[in-house]
Amino acid sequence: MDARPVLGMIAAARQDDRVVLVGIGGHGCAGKTTLAAMIPAAQRVATDEFWTGDGFDIERLAAEVVAPLSRGVAARFASYDWTTRTPRGPRTVEPHGIVIIEGVCALHRTLRDAYAVRVWVDAPADVRLARAVARDGTAARAAWVEVWTPSEERYIERDQPVGCAHLVIHNA
Numbered sequence: 767m768d769a770r771p772v773l774g775m776i777a778a779a780r781q782d783d784r785v786v787l788v789g790i791g792g793h794g795c796a797g798k799t800t801l802a803a804m805i806p807a808a809q810r811v812a813t814d815e816f817w818t819g820d821g822f823d824i825e826r827l828a829a830e831v832v833a834p835l836s837r838g839v840a841a842r843f844a845s846y847d848w849t850t851r852t853p854r855g856p857r858t859v860e861p862h863g864i865v866i867i868e869g870v871c872a873l874h875r876t877l878r879d880a881y882a883v884r885v886w887v888d889a890p891a892d893v894r895l896a897r898a899v900a901r902d903g904t905a906a907r908a909a910w911v912e913v914w915t916p917s918e919e920r921y922i923e924r925d926q927p928v929g930c931a932h933l934v935i936h937n938a
Contacts, residue, residue, distance in 0.1 A: 767937050769795055769804035772885055775932060776805065779882035785861045787880050791873035791927045792887035793918055795897035797937035801887055802845055802868045809859050811841070813869025814848035814855070816879070824874050827867070832880045834919050835861050870918055873927035886931035889938050 779786050788808070802810050811831055814824045832891040838861045842857045845854040857864055867877065873884055890895075897908045915938075921927075928934060 767801055767802070769801060771933055772801065772883065773805065775883045775885075780864075781786050782864055784838065786808075787832070787835060787865060788866045788876060788883045788885070789872045789881040790866055790868040790885045790887060791870065791931070792892075793889065793894050794870055794914055795894040795901065796887045796889045797871070797935070798868045798870075800936065801875065802866045802885075802886070805864060805866060805880055808866050810866045810868060811857075811859060812848070813867065813871050815843070815845040815854070815857070817846050817848060822869070824871060824876060828876055829845045831852065832867065832877055834857065835865055838881050842855050843891040859918045860892070871925075871927075873930055874921075875924070875925045878927070878930050884931045884933075886934045887926045887937055888928075888934060889936070893938055903928075 776786060776788060788805070790798045790802055799812070802808065813822050813827060816827045831841040831922040834841045840861055841859040842877055842884070843857055845857045867881070873886065895907070895910055899907050902910075
């Protein structure tokens with residue numbers, strides 16, 4: 767994946783020491799986290815950290831992270847560890863430099879206006895499923911096909927995150 771176009775957009779958006787909020791959305795296993803990791807010195811917040819067990823708490827993400835950072839105030843929030851499925855504890859993200867909000871619903875309609883840069887990362891469905899199975903194991907295949915993919919498609923139809931993106935990256 768080539769991060770240079772994103773890095774160029776971020777450089778153009780930077781003004782003095784103020785925080786630059788970057789939203790990176792996309793389907794599961796499209797490469798959002800990989801892209802976020804390619805942005806040097808960026809602080810990262812994953813929408814996965816706002817998982818409730820039933821869904822992503824976008825209102826809490828907006829109130830505890832996006833809104834304070836937009837005002838130049840540190841974001842303090844309770845984080846959830848998606849991998850271990852346990853609370854991780856409190857996190858603080860400082861209001862300076864580049865802060866990336868990444869995840870399937872990072873370009874949610876209630877968050878997107880706060881971002882200086884909005885990126886959608888995509889990959890073909892068969893590639894995403896193969897990556898998901900490689901990462902999560904064959905037992906997770908049914909959940910990806912029957913639960914996650916339909917849920918993502920409903921979100922995409924409802925919120926139209928691709929249409930709001932400044933840049934779409936195809937990561938096949």
